[in-house]
Amino acid sequence: MGPPVDLTPFSTRQRILGAAEELFARHGFAGASLRQVTASAKVNLAAVNYHFGSKENLIEEVFRRRLDELNARRTELLAQCRERVDLSLEDVLDAFVRPALELSLSDAGGAAFVRVLARAYAEHDERLRRFLSDNYGHVLKEFAVVFARLLPQLDKEELYWRLDIVSGALTYAMADFGVLKRRGDVSEQEHRERTASHLIRFAAAGLRAA
Amino acid sequence: MGPPVDLTPFSTRQRILGAAEELFARHGFAGASLRQVTASAKVNLAAVNYHFGSKENLIEEVFRRRLDELNARRTELLAQCRERVDLSLEDVLDAFVRPALELSLSDAGGAAFVRVLARAYAEHDERLRRFLSDNYGHVLKEFAVVFARLLPQLDKEELYWRLDIVSGALTYAMADFGVLKRRGDVSEQEHRERTASHLIRFAAAGLRAA
DNA sequence: CTTAGATTCAAACGGTCGTTTGATTCATCT
DNA sequence: AGATGAATCAAACGACCGTTTGAATCTAAG
Numbered sequence: 001m002g003p004p005v006d007l008t009p010f011s012t013r014q015r016i017l018g019a020a021e022e023l024f025a026r027h028g029f030a031g032a033s034l035r036q037v038t039a040s041a042k043v044n045l046a047a048v049n050y051h052f053g054s055k056e057n058l059i060e061e062v063f064r065r066r067l068d069e070l071n072a073r074r075t076e077l078l079a080q081c082r083e084r085v086d087l088s089l090e091d092v093l094d095a096f097v098r099p100a101l102e103l104s105l106s107d108a109g110g111a112a113f114v115r116v117l118a119r120a121y122a123e124h125d126e127r128l129r130r131f132l133s134d135n136y137g138h139v140l141k142e143f144a145v146v147f148a149r150l151l152p153q154l155d156k157e158e159l160y161w162r163l164d165i166v167s168g169a170l171t172y173a174m175a176d177f178g179v180l181k182r183r184g185d186v187s188e189q190e191h192r193e194r195t196a197s198h199l200i201r202f203a204a205a206g207l208r209a210a
Numbered sequence: 211m212g213p214p215v216d217l218t219p220f221s222t223r224q225r226i227l228g229a230a231e232e233l234f235a236r237h238g239f240a241g242a243s244l245r246q247v248t249a250s251a252k253v254n255l256a257a258v259n260y261h262f263g264s265k266e267n268l269i270e271e272v273f274r275r276r277l278d279e280l281n282a283r284r285t286e287l288l289a290q291c292r293e294r295v296d297l298s299l300e301d302v303l304d305a306f307v308r309p310a311l312e313l314s315l316s317d318a319g320g321a322a323f324v325r326v327l328a329r330a331y332a333e334h335d336e337r338l339r340r341f342l343s344d345n346y347g348h349v350l351k352e353f354a355v356v357f358a359r360l361l362p363q364l365d366k367e368e369l370y371w372r373l374d375i376v377s378g379a380l381t382y383a384m385a386d387f388g389v390l391k392r393r394g395d396v397s398e399q400e401h402r403e404r405t406a407s408h409l410i411r412f413a414a415a416g417l418r419a420a
Numbered sequence: 421c422t423t424a425g426a427t428t429c430a431a432a433c434g435g436t437c438g439t440t441t442g443a444t445t446c447a448t449c450t
Numbered sequence: 451a452g453a454t455g456a457a458t459c460a461a462a463c464g465a466c467c468g469t470t471t472g473a474a475t476c477t478a479a480g
Contacts, residue, residue, distance in 0.1 A: 012427080026334060031240035035467065043428055051427095115334075122332035124236060134462060161408050168382030172331070179284070198371050202416040207238050209415035222457080244438065259439060261457095303471055 015041040015053050018109050020062050024116035029059055029123065060131055063120070066103065066113045067132075071139045073099040078142060089204045092146050093166075094196075100174050101196045105189060121168065140167075151207060166203045173199055180209030223261050225251040228319050230272050235325035239269055239333065270341055273330070276313065276323045277342075281349045283309035288352060297415045302356050303376075304406075308385050311406045315399060328385030331378065350377075361417060376413045383409050 019041035023032035033054055034082035038045045052058040081087055100117075103110040120128060148159055173195070186194070225320055229251035233242035244265055248255045262268040287305035309326075313320040326374055330338060383405070396404070 028238055028240055028333070030238055033466075034467075038213070044427095045468095046429070046470080047427085049236060055468065119332055122329055123238065158408075161405070165379055165383050165409065165412055169375055169379035172378030172382055197376065198368075201419045202372060202375055204411040205415040205419035209411050243436075245436080254457095255438095256440080256460090257458070265438065 008133050009193070012041075012047050014060070015043060016048060016051065017062055017065055020058055021109050021116060022112045024062060024119065025093070025112040028119060029128075030124075034058075054126070058153065059128065062113070062116065063132065064135070067136055068109070070103055070142060071097050074139055078146065081146065087146075087150065089147075089150055089207055090199075090200050092143065092150065093200045093203050097170060097174070097196050097199055100170075101192055103193060115175045118171050121171050122193050147207070162207050166172060168208065170199060170203065222251075222253050222257050225253060226258060226261065226268070227272055227275055230268055231319050234269070234272060234329065235322040238329055239335075239338075244268075250277065266337070269338065272323070272326065273342065274345070276320070277346055280309050280313055281346050283312070284349055285352065288356065291356060294419045296359045297356075297360065299357075299360055299417055300410050302353065303413050306353060307362045307380060307384070307406050307409060310380075311402055314381060314384065315402060328381050331381050357417070372417050376417065379416075380409060380413065 014032050014043055015039060020032070020037045023040060026032070027036075034048050035045060037058075038048060041047075048055070048058055052061055074096060077098065078092070081091050084091065100114055104114045105111075118130060123129075144159075147163060148154075148156075151159060154162070177188060226247060230242070230247045233246055233250060235241070237246075244258050245255060247268075248258060251257075258265065258268055262271055284306060287308065288302070291301050291305050294301065310324055314320075314324045322396060331343060333339075354369075357373060358364075358366075364372070379402060
């Protein structure tokens with residue numbers, strides 16, 4: 001058995017996860033070394049292997065720490081969607097986008113993690129894909145079911161194509177919140193709220209297209 | 211001065227570029243080593259530094275070899291668009307997507323390169339971004355001008371948001387041609403043609419959304 | 421105060437990285 | 451045949467990689 005889970009906010013464990021998140025977002029998983037991570041976290045090099053066992057496990061833990069909460073929130077909002085009688089595409093897309101938006105607004109680490117998530121899309125690494133699919137694939141499946149109900153005119157193949165495009169576009173756009181400069185007169189919060197609503201309208205139009 | 215440019219199809223130089231393309235697509239720029247590349251290309255390890263000077267230069271050359279032709283073709287099709295009196299959004303999107311589609315169909319290397327291109331989107335590497343922006347940014351600017359003319363109802367900020375989303379979605383989707391299984395009764399060519407038309411309809415709907 | 425276990429630490433492990441070297445082979449020309 | 455420069459080669463360079471070790475330090479219970 002490994003060391004016990006530590007929930008203290010500024011523990012060695014959490015500092016490593018935060019630093020890894022930031023550096024994986026910036027340089028990728030292969031590009032960020034454990035020496036960079038531990039130096040940035042101001043902990044000893046051996047601390048990573050002591051607390052996580054290996055770099056691979058650290059990567060998975062970076063995902064787990066955020067995705068557990070992110071997907072719980074998505075599931076929760078999707079459940080609320082199911083209760084609505086006049087459910088729209090925009091509602092479902094909002095349930096998918098908003099948790100990621102809130103995460104990216106919560107703190108600098110949250111914003112970094114959304115970029116890490118986009119990395120995971122680009123990486124075709126077999127182990128990482130299976131880890132994500134095994135642990136969080138069921139959430140995407142639940143969303144697909146609701147989308148299928150709202151878009152009965154699309155056959156299965158067509159729907160998958162579009163959801164694939166949508167998920168790629170959303171991931172890409174959420175990861176790049178910072179690329180386009182916000183206007184000086186709107187807050188960062190307001191700026192991202194607008195982005196999310198743009199995204200949702202864009203995606204809904206694409207899904208509805210004849 | 212470096213060695214002279216070699217246009218022979220199966221020269222050491224070309225073999226290295228082909229192997230690098232394939233391995234960069236699969237493992238990323240940091241994740242693919244020169245030893246893997248030279249082993250795959252069946253050339254000596256030192257050949258990379260002899261012919262390209264450094265790994266960085268090799269990466270840039272992988273892009274240059276394909277992008278010169280890709281963007282020339284895009285520019286050409288865009289010029290044809292400008293002559294049309296009843297120009298539609300779909301025409302312009304087609305001018306952007308079709309050259310990449312043709313490239314991904316031309317050979318295995320072309321398909322790999324489209325995935326390398328998607329990597330470049332995910333990588334936030336400063337040097338690579340500047341290289342691409344310096345050498346090929348003007349093409350994107352030309353497309354933006356034509357889009358602006360076709361979407362006069364959108365202000366500048368709104369248009370940039372949407373083009374940002376579109377370019378991300380297109381890049382993601384083109385890189386992932388292989389993810390969704392094609393039906394057994396359509397050829398690979400036909401399959402990708404359909405994909406492109408899906409993509410274009412999706413993107414056009416998103417750009418037009420109220 | 422003592423002790424046991426959890427944690428941190430400096431140092432080193434073997435391996436791989438990008439790059440360089442100097443000799444050797446090859447192709448081309450007089 | 452001999453000379454010349456391009457190309458290839460095996461080998462090695464120092465640097466950095468992920469990981470392991472064993473001693474030092476901290477923490478908390480007896």
